Amino acid sequence: MKRNWSLYPYILWMVVFTIVPILMVLYYSLVEAGGGFSLTLSHYARVFEPLYLSVIWRSILLALVSTVICLLLGYPVAMILASSPAKQQFSLIVLFVVPMWMNFLARTYAWMSLLETNGIINTFLGFFGIEPLSMLYTSGAVVLGMVYNYLPFMVFPIFTVLRKLDPSLLEAAEDLGANPLKTFMKVIFPLSLPGVLSGITMVFMPAVTTFVISQLLGGGQFTLIGNLIQQQYLRTYDWGFGSSLSIILMIIILLSMGLISRSNTNEEGGIL
Amino acid sequence: MTQENQGKTSQEMIRLVDIHKEFEGETVLNRINLSIAKNEFVTLLGPSGCGKTTTLRIIGGFEHPTSGDVMFDGQRINDIPAYQRKVNTVFQRYALFPHLNVYENIAFGLHIAKKDSKEIKAKVKASLDLVDMPGFEKRPIRSLSGGQQQRVAIARAVVNEPKVLLLDEPLAALDLKMRKEMQLELKNMQKQLGITFVFVTHDQEEALTMSDTVVVMKGGIIQQIGSPINIYNEPENVFVADFIGESIILEGRFLEDCLVEFAGRTFPCVDKGFIPGQPVDVVIRPEDVDISADPAAAMLQATVTSVVFKGVHYEMLAETDQGQEWMIHSTTMAPPGQIIGMSLKPDNIHLMKKEVQGT
Ligand SMILES: Nc1ncnc2c1ncn2[C@@H]1O[C@H](COP(=O)(O)OP(=O)(O)OP(=O)(O)O)[C@@H](O)[C@H]1O
Numbered sequence: 300m301k302r303n304w305s306l307y308p309y310i311l312w313m314v315v316f317t318i319v320p321i322l323m324v325l326y327y328s329l330v331e332a333g334g335g336f337s338l339t340l341s342h343y344a345r346v347f348e349p350l351y352l353s354v355i356w357r358s359i360l361l362a363l364v365s366t367v368i369c370l371l372l373g374y375p376v377a378m379i380l381a382s383s384p385a386k387q388q389f390s391l392i393v394l395f396v397v398p399m400w401m402n403f404l405a406r407t408y409a410w411m412s413l414l415e416t417n418g419i420i421n422t423f424l425g426f427f428g429i430e431p432l433s434m435l436y437t438s439g440a441v442v443l444g445m446v447y448n449y450l451p452f453m454v455f456p457i458f459t460v461l462r463k464l465d466p467s468l469l470e471a472a473e474d475l476g477a478n479p480l481k482t483f484m485k486v487i488f489p490l491s492l493p494g495v496l497s498g499i500t501m502v503f504m505p506a507v508t509t510f511v512i513s514q515l516l517g518g519g520q521f522t523l524i525g526n527l528i529q530q531q532y533l534r535t536y537d538w539g540f541g542s543s544l545s546i547i548l549m550i551i552i553l554l555s556m557g558l559i560s561r562s563n564t565n566e567e568g569g570i571l
Numbered sequence: 572m573t574q575e576n577q578g579k580t581s582q583e584m585i586r587l588v589d590i591h592k593e594f595e596g597e598t599v600l601n602r603i604n605l606s607i608a609k610n611e612f613v614t615l616l617g618p619s620g621c622g623k624t625t626t627l628r629i630i631g632g633f634e635h636p637t638s639g640d641v642m643f644d645g646q647r648i649n650d651i652p653a654y655q656r657k658v659n660t661v662f663q664r665y666a667l668f669p670h671l672n673v674y675e676n677i678a679f680g681l682h683i684a685k686k687d688s689k690e691i692k693a694k695v696k697a698s699l700d701l702v703d704m705p706g707f708e709k710r711p712i713r714s715l716s717g718g719q720q721q722r723v724a725i726a727r728a729v730v731n732e733p734k735v736l737l738l739d740e741p742l743a744a745l746d747l748k749m750r751k752e753m754q755l756e757l758k759n760m761q762k763q764l765g766i767t768f769v770f771v772t773h774d775q776e777e778a779l780t781m782s783d784t785v786v787v788m789k790g791g792i793i794q795q796i797g798s799p800i801n802i803y804n805e806p807e808n809v810f811v812a813d814f815i816g817e818s819i820i821l822e823g824r825f826l827e828d829c830l831v832e833f834a835g836r837t838f839p840c841v842d843k844g845f846i847p848g849q850p851v852d853v854v855i856r857p858e859d860v861d862i863s864a865d866p867a868a869a870m871l872q873a874t875v876t877s878v879v880f881k882g883v884h885y886e887m888l889a890e891t892d893q894g895q896e897w898m899i900h901s902t903t904m905a906p907p908g909q910i911i912g913m914s915l916k917p918d919n920i921h922l923m924k925k926e927v928q929g930t
């Protein structure tokens with residue numbers, strides 16, 4: 300058997316920083332509080348209490364809504380990027396990427412000061428005599444935060460696929476009588492599916508696990524599964540429950556990824 | 572058929588009027604004027620980069636002329652988008668849809684036209700039979716060879732039975748035997764279905780065997796439009812003569828009507844109307860040189876330098892005492908080193924105005 304020695308540092312890295320932590324989480328989720336080796340499923344049982352189920356459900360729902368909005372916004376953006384001439388393309392991409400160079404927290408705080416009751420938007424509206432709107436600490440604000448932060452993860456995979464699309468295929472469709480809409484439905488969109496699917500995964504994953512966005516923009520009202528886990532580890536020190544929540548979250552993500560890559564069997568490339 | 576076309580008794584299908592096309596300031600088509608009759612088989616012929624594909628793309632609506640008009644069935648269609656033109660294209664690089672299988676590719680246009688599924692099925696099958704690929708319906712495009720992809724591209728276009736079919740070197744990827752077969756198939760189809768063909772090739776033999784009309788292009792300019800016989804026998808300039816078939820091209824001087832001087836002596840010819848003393852290009856087809864084993868009785872003497880057997884004939888090179896090299900096609904062979912006599916009939920000597928540099 301041929302061995303590729305250059306792979307070993309990578310394997311070591313994976314073991315130390317990925318596999319071991321996951322095994323530890325698995326371990327904590329299965330043993331009684333206080334350590335030891337007495338196995339229990341009680342942590343998992345708690346996950347299925349209605350209170351926590353509703354948190355999980357809300358997390359999935361908000362992540363799904365954000366993913367759909369990212370797709371609806373991101374696809375046209377990717378198309379515009381891909382169809383603009385090479386020179387403009389570069390500056391457009393830079394424009395799009397620059398906000399990402401700012402710290403994630405700083406960006407989210409910036410949205411807080413925009414959305415606050417005494418914030419910039421309401422002050423502006425006040426000039427026109429419009430009553431202040433309560434925008435912060437709503438599920439809308441959480442979705443907004445997710446869309447704002449994760450939109451590039453949707454745009455870039457789609458852009459990459461669209462840029463490589465052979466323009467002569469679009470001409471062939473047109474030649475066979477397809478108007479621009481039909482050409483999109485029958486040729487452009489199906490051929491961009493690998494990009495769409497990897498975009499969906501790359502937005503859905505961070506969105507379903509986030510705790511910062513929901514904490515800052517959602518206030519106390521919008522606890523998501525990410526917040527719940529964070530609380531278990533850092534406040535109530537219930538590592539067992541926190542770990543079982545983490546494992547459940549991992550399963551959710553793995554399932555959704557499996558679902559997505561199944562629908563993507565025809566096309567190579569794509570997912571991550 | 573050719574006489575008909577030239578007489579313009581048949582109805583006009585497409586007309587290009589003073590088409591000019593520039594890419595980034597670079598002229599690619601220069602004053603293209605071309606009239607194509609209904610059910611005519613027109614071939615655009617010329618060396619690589621002469622603007623054949625661009626001309627086809629302008630008719631198809633994928634490229635817009637910088638100036639000039641495109642007329643279709645009497646209507647100006649410059650502003651009609653490609654998807655509304657009653658034209659189908661076989662693209663030079665196939666452009667088959669990689670996410671669809673053979674059946675779905677061919678059925679694409681019929682689906683768009685909302686034909687019913689029974690009809691689609693029958694037509695797809697018939698077109699696959701036509702390109703000699705029965706039973707390939709389910710095959711993914713990726714699994715096809717280049718020649719098979721090219722045939723699917725042909726099937727995908729003809730299945731729609733368009734008024735005009737544009738074919739951009741549709742047989743380039745096929746082997747000789749398959750190409751000959753497809754040439755016949757395409758020609759039959761064109762006659763049976765009454766489709767107007769605009770065909771692009773840089774294979775002059777293909778152009779001559781298939782077309783009603785050949786359009787010879789060079790550097791974005793039409794050099795000559797005519798029937799294959801006309802183009803071959805009466806080339807209008809040295810470029811056409813050289814491009815269509817093999818030619819011997821010599822410098823000569825027009826002496827008087829029906830008399831020309833080249834290769835160190837005078838020859839009787841049939842051309843008239845040049846200015847006496849005017850330098851001309853003399854074009855001779857290699858198969859029109861009569862050779863004899865009796866040099867003294869012939870018009871010219873030359874020494875054979877090489878012989879190649881070409882199947883039907885021998886291709887010989889012979890050097891005259893003036894140092895000119897003549898190519899000769901003959902069914903009789905003279906071995907290298909032998910001195911032969913060469914003679915020319917007056918009507919096999921073609922005189923042409925000297926090429927002005929830069930055209
Ligand atoms: N989109 C374009 N932008 C710039 N130049 C172009 C473009 N399309 C074609 N050209 C140029 O126009 C000229 C004619 O091209 P065209 O494709 O019509 O040639 P062709 O006769 O089909 O050649 P071939 O036999 O090699 O296919 C070429 O010099 C080509 O480089």
Ligand SMILES: [Mg+2]
Nearest residue numbers: 623624663739
């Ligand atoms: Mg071409």
